[in-house]
Amino acid sequence: MKFVDEFRDAELGRAVAGEILASVEPGRHYKVMEVCGGHTHSIYKYGVDDLLPANVELVHGPGCPVCVIPMGRVDDGIAVAREPGVIFTCFGDMMRVPGSEGSLLEAKARGADIRMVYSPLDALRIAKANPERQVVFFAIGFETTAPSTALTLKRAKAEGVANFSVMCSHVTIVPPLRALLDSPDLRLDGFIGPGHVCTVVGARPFDFIPADYDRPVVIAGFEPLDILQAIQMILRQLDDDRCEVENQYKRVVPHEGNQRALEVMAEVFELRPHFEWRGLGFISHSGLKLSDAYADWDAELRFSVPGVRVADPKACQCGEVLKGVIKPWECKVFGTACTPERPIGTCMVSSEGACAAYYNFGRFAREREVV
């Protein structure tokens, strides 16, 4: 298939890996963060990590939409789902994220009407088919997913669907990156930029990384060769003493992003003063809420939402994994008490989570290494 098969060519991949090996300075340790959970998934699925020299380390970033949702927010969702007459809808992986008293899936098993949808448009269809019920969509995700919620709300408003509302937990990618770059915990040499977020926001929002922090960024696609090539481009920038935003994913990402999507988002959402991120705490202007024009469709205004902050379980180290401070296998409960079947932390829930990706694809290699 065009745009896919040629980026999975094993021979080409080994050739690029060979060029990377030849280009690295012996004795220098390179730390490159892949921001997006989709990249983390591909890296482990295709064994990209195994093709890299030992002194090129990939650090997994905070770009998994499910992983950054704090436990208190899950509890808020469950509280709304338990309201009489409510049909609560959300994406499939969100259903398994543990709150302080279980997940949405467990709340469903206890009788709440919670349904999995593939898009907010599906939730709107459910609302139109059930006019006597209140239908709530639990909106999560970065700028890639936010346009879908925004368009659905525009449609709900235009069609006058009054029994539909959105519990908005959308987040934006730049503020957590700035928080990570300001953190003394982590020294990074460069970033693999989130390709699909950039289809919406374009390349420009990442200019602050080379400008303010002197670190290269390469926006990348999600096939193994995309990721290898992005790493090679980052290393080249470091070698040339250059520092800029480059776009490896030009076949999909326009430099300016999708202006229509940005306009729709600006109409429907506004920034929250603060939003809590799992492991990263409260970050200013990093979350979205519905604008005043869409207040009638805001589930947080329509229902009573507890809004209580809940600390993560003591054993869980998702915060450190999300900040790239520890590797998934360094967490005390990784693969023992915390597995994809029974996750304690969010990073083990979604296929884009670093722990789940490592558990599903990478742990065997690690076990061989240890032996």
Add this chain to the structure above:
Amino acid sequence: MRVTRIDEERRLALCAARDGATSTVEVELVAPVALGDSLLVHAGVALVHLTHEEVAA
């Protein structure tokens, strides 16, 4: 996904994935679309028109 049917009035299109699975996609953000166009779709919304000149080049 590839466009297989278009509802211009409602800005929706029926699209087929490479495995043949079909779904209704909101195309407002990439309109106009034509039958056979390739779109990058996320959460039911087309975000990129993959057949535009820049990509096809």
